[in-house]
Amino acid sequence: MLDIQKIRADFPILSQKVNGKPLVYFDNAATSQKPQQVINAIGSYYGTINANIHRGVHTLSQLATDAYEASRKTIQTHINAKHAFEVLFTAGTTHGINLVANGFAKFVKEGDEVMISAMEHHSNIVPWQMLCERTGGKLVVIPMNEKGELIIEDFERLLSERTKIVAVNHISNSLGTINPVKHIIDKAHAVGAAVLIDGAQAAPHLRPDVQELDCDFYAISGHKACGPTGTGILYGKEEWLNKLPPYQGGGEMIKEVTFAKTTYADLPHKFEAGTPHIAGGIVLGTAIDYLTAIGFDNIAAYEQELLDYGVQKLSEIDGMQFVGTAAKKASVISFNIKGIHPYDIGAIVDKMGIAVRTGHHCTQPVMEFFKIPGTVRASFAFYNTKEEIDALAEAVKKAQRMLS
Ligand code: PMP
Secondary structure (H helix, E strand, C coil): CCCHHHHHHCCHHHHCEECCEECEECECCCCCCCCHHHHHHHHHHHHHHCCCCCCCCCHHHHHHHHHHHHHHHHHHHHHCCCCHHHEEEECCHHHHHHHHHHHHHHHCCCCCEEEEECCCCHHHCHHHHHHHHHHCCEEEEECECCCCCECHHHHHHHCCCCEEEEEEECECCCCCEECCHHHHHHHHHHCCCEEEEECCCCCCCCCCCHHHHCCCEEEEEHHHHCCCCCCEEEEECHHHHHHCCCCCCCCCCEEEECCCCEEECCCCHHHCCCCCCHHHHHHHHHHHHHHHHHCHHHHHHHHHHHHHHHHHHHHCCCCEEECCCCCCECCEEEEEECCCCHHHHHHHHHHCCEECEEECCCCHHHHHHHCCCCEEEEECCCCCCHHHHHHHHHHHHHHHHHHC
C-alpha cells in the first residue's frame, strides 16, 4: 500500500493553487511532476561537481564523469540491459527514434518495408516516413479496432521477409492501450525484422526488461518518469549499435580524426557526440531510484485502482464517450462529451485548477480513425488521488452545464 499523502509531500508543485483552486494535475502523459529529491539533485550537481565529462584529468571532471556513468549503470539495472554501453543517453524518445531511423536507412532498400502501428505518436511515424523517402522503403501500418487495440492477426499477415523493422509503442499516449510487445517482437524476429519499442509512456508505469522482451531498441523520455526535460535513454542491442552508423558527428564520438579519415569511438560514445545534458543524465538516475524505491508493482496496482475509479466516475456523466477502451490499459482516460468540443472542456476545467490535455495528442491518425477532432485526456500518476478524480468529474459536469 502506498502512503499517497507522504508521496505527495515530495512534490512541491502539487500543493499549489492554480486559478485560485488546489491544483489537480492530470496531464502526466505529457510530462510528470518532479519530486524534491530530483529538484535537489539538479541543484546539488551544479553546486558541487559541475564540470565537463570524459575529458578532464581534474577532480571535478572525474566526479562528474563518475556520477554520469553511475547513472548509466542505474538505468542498465533498471531495464536489465546486458551491458551499460547498450544504454545511450539521449534528449528523449524523439531523439532516440530519430537516431535509429536515421542510421537504419543503411538496411532498407527500395521495396523493403518499415512497419509501424495505427496508434503511434508522431515521433514514431515521421522519422520512419523520412527514412522511406530517402530509401524507397514502404511504410506499412498495423491497423487497430474500435477499442483501440492492435489487430494482431493483421499484423501477422502483414509481416514478411520484406519487413526490415517494426516500430510500435509499448503504451499508447492517446488511448492508454498496453500493446502485446513481447508477441510482436517474437513474430517480427521470426521473419528477420528488427524491433524498436517506443517506451515513452511505459517508463513511468512499468519496468521494461529489455533482455526478456528481446527488443532491439527501446526508447524512453526521462521527463515522463519524474526526471528532467531534455533527458532520455535509447537502449540498443550491442549487435545493432555496432552495425548502425553514428547519428551526429563531433567531439566525444571519435577515436581518431584526420582530414583524410575519422574512426569512431566505442559504444556508447559513438552515439553521444558533443557535451551532453550532464546534470540531466545524472538526475535521470535519481528519478529512477525514486520510482524504484516506491516500487513499480505498487505504482501499477495503485494506478489501476485510479483508472477503474476514474472510468466508473466519468461514466456517470451524460453523453460520456470514452475513446480507447482496450482490455489492457494504462492510467490514461481519453474522452469526449457528446456535442461539446474537447478544447472547451479543457479550458473550463482549467479555470477550476484542473490540468488535462485536449487535442490530438500528437496522434492525428488516431483522431482520424475515430473521426473526432480530438479528446480530453486525463492521465493519472501514482501521486494522484480519488478525490482529485471526483473534482474532475464535478468540473466536467459543470462545464457541460455551462456549454449546453
Ligand atoms: N512516443 C509517445 C508514445 C509519447 O507519448 C511521446 C511524448 N508525448 C513521445 C513518443 C515523444 O516523447 P518526447 O517528446 O519526450 O521526445
